[in-house]
Amino acid sequence: MKYGFIGCGNMGGALAKALSCSTTDILLSDPSPNTRDLARELGCVVGDNETAAWECERLFLAVKPQMMEAVLRPLAPILRQKKPLLITIAAGLQMDTIESFAGTELPIIRIMPNTPVAVGKGMILYCCNSLVEQETLEDFLADMSPAGTLDRLDEKLIDAACCVSGCGPAFVYMFMEAMADGAVACGLPRQKALEYAANTLAGAAQMYLSTGTHPGQLKDAVCSPGGSTIAGVNVLEQRGFRGAVIDCVRAAFQRNKELG
Numbered sequence: 001m002k003y004g005f006i007g008c009g010n011m012g013g014a015l016a017k018a019l020s021c022s023t024t025d026i027l028l029s030d031p032s033p034n035t036r037d038l039a040r041e042l043g044c045v046v047g048d049n050e051t052a053a054w055e056c057e058r059l060f061l062a063v064k065p066q067m068m069e070a071v072l073r074p075l076a077p078i079l080r081q082k083k084p085l086l087i088t089i090a091a092g093l094q095m096d097t098i099e100s101f102a103g104t105e106l107p108i109i110r111i112m113p114n115t116p117v118a119v120g121k122g123m124i125l126y127c128c129n130s131l132v133e134q135e136t137l138e139d140f141l142a143d144m145s146p147a148g149t150l151d152r153l154d155e156k157l158i159d160a161a162c163c164v165s166g167c168g169p170a171f172v173y174m175f176m177e178a179m180a181d182g183a184v185a186c187g188l189p190r191q192k193a194l195e196y197a198a199n200t201l202a203g204a205a206q207m208y209l210s211t212g213t214h215p216g217q218l219k220d221a222v223c224s225p226g227g228s229t230i231a232g233v234n235v236l237e238q239r240g241f242r243g244a245v246i247d248c249v250r251a252a253f254q255r256n257k258e259l260g
Contacts, residue, residue, distance in 0.1 A: 001027050003143075004056030004084075006049050006071060008035045011089060012062030014118040016042060018147035027052050053078040058085040058140070061098070065090040065259040069101045076103035085136060089113060091166065092159060092260030095129050107131035109140060110155065112162035113147065115169050122148030123165040127155045159260070163252040171248060176201055 002021050005012050008030035016026055016038070026044040028035050029052045039046045052059060053075045063071050068090050072079070079086075079102045086108045088098050095108045109132055112125040124147060128137055141150055153161055176197045183193035207218060223230040236242075 001025050001045075001056045003027070003058050003060060004047075004052030005029060005060045005062055006052055007060070007062030008032065008038055009062065010115065011113060011117075012060060013038050014115065014122075015060060015062065015089075015113060015144075015147065016044070018117050018120065018122070018144070020143050020146050027056055049075060050078065053082065053084065056084060058087060061086055061088040061090060063090065065093050068093055068098070072098070072101035073103075076101075079106060080104040083107070085109065085132065085140075087111060087140070090259075091162060092256040092258070094155060094260060095127075097260070105131060107133070107136065109137070110158065111144075112158055112166050114166050117147040120146055120148055124148055124150045125153045125158055125161050125165060126150055127153055127158060159256040160253055163249045163256065167249070167252045171245070172201060 002025035003016075003019060004027045005016055006029050008016065008028045009032075012030070013034075016028065019026065023042045023044045026042065027047050028039050028044060029047055029049050036046055047055070049071065061068065061071070068088075083104075083106060086098060086102070086106050088095070088108065088110050089112065090098075091112070095110050098108055098110075099105055107129065109126060109128040113122050114124075116122045117124065124144065126141075144150060176194070179197040179200075180190065180193035183196070184190050188196075204218070207213070208215060211218075219233070223233060
């Protein structure tokens with residue numbers, strides 16, 4: 001088979017759904033009972049880790065960083081013989097660490113996706129080692145293209161970048177919920193408040209992506225002299241909004257380094 005998934009949690013399952021290859025070329029391995037439900041939904045098969053390592057050309061390692069060594073050590077004899085392409089999504093773990101767990105040199109692609117891959121709007125950072133052939137990389141990127149935007153990055157920058165793209169959706173959801181809570185406090189029905197907040201965030205992001213205008217300039221364009229927007233911006237500045245966001249990204253980065 002083309003792809004095996006060792007780990008089928010939220011991210012592993014979302015990636016399996018997003019791949020453009022035939023679902024009959026996918027094998028799922030995860031002890032969770034939800035795995036069989038996902039396999040039925042996709043029309044793919046379920047197996048164990050050893051079967052995935054033997055039968056699949058490419059293995060997604062979609063397990064937590066602290067579980068990676070325990071998953072790979074028992075597979076080392078198979079990996080040494082089969083030399084499959086490994087695709088790791090583990091935060092903090094560099095490719096040479098993955099190789100040390102596997103006990104052999106292997107072609108490895110490291111990706112840092114985020115949860116919007118489930119709706120085709122993901123931001124997927126990636127890098128690879130020298131054993132990954134260009135043709136293999138291009139084929140993998142084509143298979144992953146329905147998941148969202150893929151961007152190549154030096155591995156030394158991956159841990160910092162994923163604190164924005166990987167962790168960022170959680171921060172954005174908190175901001176969206178808080179905006180909606182404020183609107184509800186002003187009398188707006190919650191469903192309307194959430195819908196308006198979500199569409200506003202999506203539209204504002206698209207404004208930057210489409211124009212490339214600095215966010216500070218885009219913010220200034222909304223702030224009329226003496227208006228309601230600048231009054232709200234003033235409160236955010238008083239409450240340390242920017243500093244809190246900077247600190248949360250730095251805290252996520254520090255945790256990534258600890259996991260590695």
